[in-house]
Amino acid sequence: MLILHSFWLSLATYRVRIALNLKGVPFEERAHDLSTGAHHAPEFKKLNPAGAVPALEGGTLKPLTQSLAILEWLEETCPDPPLLPHDSEGRAIVRSLFLLTAADAHPLVVPRVQARLARQFGSDEVAGRAWSAHWFREGLVAYEAQLAPGATRCHREVLSIADVALASHLVGVERFGVDLAEFPRVAAVGASLFAIPEFAAAHPRLQRGAPDVQPD
């Protein structure tokens, strides 16, 4: 059985959870409370020396980290349903849409960056939220420009890791109160993605640790 090391609010873990659900791969989740610094514990650092979730392990599998690397591994080991297009150009486009949030926006708002902004520059919670909202908004601008009018998916109306990433971006957009009104293409794709049961079940707000979820 695979074990997904997670935190309920983690957008990178959300990406992996969606892909596991879509591919029907059974997994158990082990939660680490980022808000209390559980990811800095020596035991956790053995799993991921970078001190971040997600990490995926199981059986003889060396712990895998980085949501894109985990999704690529899943694609190779559980190819159905495919989450990457069959053509090289399509794969490059879909990976670039994935990285738009996973490499360009999301890394700027994670707890370690917020903590550094607070410690080094005296940023408070209000400033931290404004900072995060800015980067999520920048991501929306870039997504909106790359989605087709009337689309329900990011690329060629076929579900891919780009959709997985966009869903995670939209959770951040909602969390930091970014107005979606200027981004109708993103809003339309997002509405259609969140209606997919595997996306809906993976949503951070439904995970153990989330404010309205009863502990087991």
Ligand SMILES: N[C@@H](CCC(=O)N[C@@H](CS)C(=O)NCC(=O)O)C(=O)O
């Ligand atoms: N690029 C990594 C992001 C990993 C990451 O930063 N995860 C966040 C949660 S979404 C984390 O654990 N942050 C811990 C911290 O910033 O201290 C991925 O895509 O997996």
